[in-house]
Amino acid sequence: xTGDPVAAVSVVEDFDAFYRREFxxxxxxxxxxxxxxxxxxxxxxxxxxxxxxxxxxxxxxxPGTWVRRVTINLATSTARRRAAELRAKMRLRSxxxxxxxxxDPVHDPVWAAVAQLPPQQRAAIALHYLxxxxxxxxxxxxxxxxxxxxxxxxxxxxxxxxxxxxxTDD
Numbered sequence: 001x002t003g004d005p006v007a008a009v010s011v012v013e014d015f016d017a018f019y020r021r022e023f024x025x026x027x028x029x030x031x032x033x034x035x036x037x038x039x040x041x042x043x044x045x046x047x048x049x050x051x052x053x054x055x056x057x058x059x060x061x062x063p064g065t066w067v068r069r070v071t072i073n074l075a076t077s078t079a080r081r082r083a084a085e086l087r088a089k090m091r092l093r094s095x096x097x098x099x100x101x102x103x104d105p106v107h108d109p110v111w112a113a114v115a116q117l118p119p120q121q122r123a124a125i126a127l128h129y130l131x132x133x134x135x136x137x138x139x140x141x142x143x144x145x146x147x148x149x150x151x152x153x154x155x156x157x158x159x160x161x162x163x164x165x166x167x168t169d170d
Contacts, residue, residue, distance in 0.1 A: 015054045019047055022064055025131055026071045032114060032126035033072050034079025042078060046071040068127070068141045076119040113163040114156075120144075121156035128153055 026046055031039035050057050050067045057063045114125055123142055127133040133141070139149035 014058055015051055018050070018058070018063060022067060023047060026067060028130050029068060029123075029126055030071050030075040032111060032130055033075040033123050034115065034119065036079075036082070038078055039075070042074045043071055045074055062140075065137070065141050069143065072119075072123045072141070076123070079119070109164065110160070113160050116163060117156050117159055120152045121159065124149060124152035125156045125160070 023043060026043035027039050030042040030046075046067050049070055050063065057066050060066055114122055117125065120142060124138050127138045127141060135146050135149050135153070138153070139146040142149060142152070144152075
């Protein structure tokens with residue numbers, strides 16, 4: 001028999017514990033960054049990728065940072081793809097007879113405003129307020145400097161204040 005079966009089991013157990021600890025946070029992160037209804041699927045895909053590479057990822061000082069980065073990238077890509085699909089549908093509809101748009105579902109006004117932010121600002125806001133992450137953590141997850149992470153938070157907060165003030169003036 002090749003390989004150490006005990007070592008293989010401990011890697012799986014380590015991943016299982018990691019999964020149980022992190023999965024719910026990844027769903028919330030994916031939803032707030034732009035994953036929407038697909039947030040659970042995106043979090044699951046990030047976890048599948050972590051599991052597939054667990055021999056490497058599990059050895060990182062903080063595998064949670066890696067899986068958060070993957071979750072943010074997947075959610076951002078999904079949001080971009082959905083936006084492109086929506087634009088394409090709108091162009092097609094504009095060529096056809098006018099159609100009345102269905103009313104938007106009721107959202108929490110704050111997270112609806114967050115959804116309007118650029119991807120990096122959305123991610124920084126979500127990491128800070130959903131997960132109570134420090135600027136250093138946010139910088140590591142977003143692969144930017146701490147000063148850039150602070151800028152993302154500042155610009156995101158400033159834009160949110162503008163959007164939310166405009167919503168209350170109605």
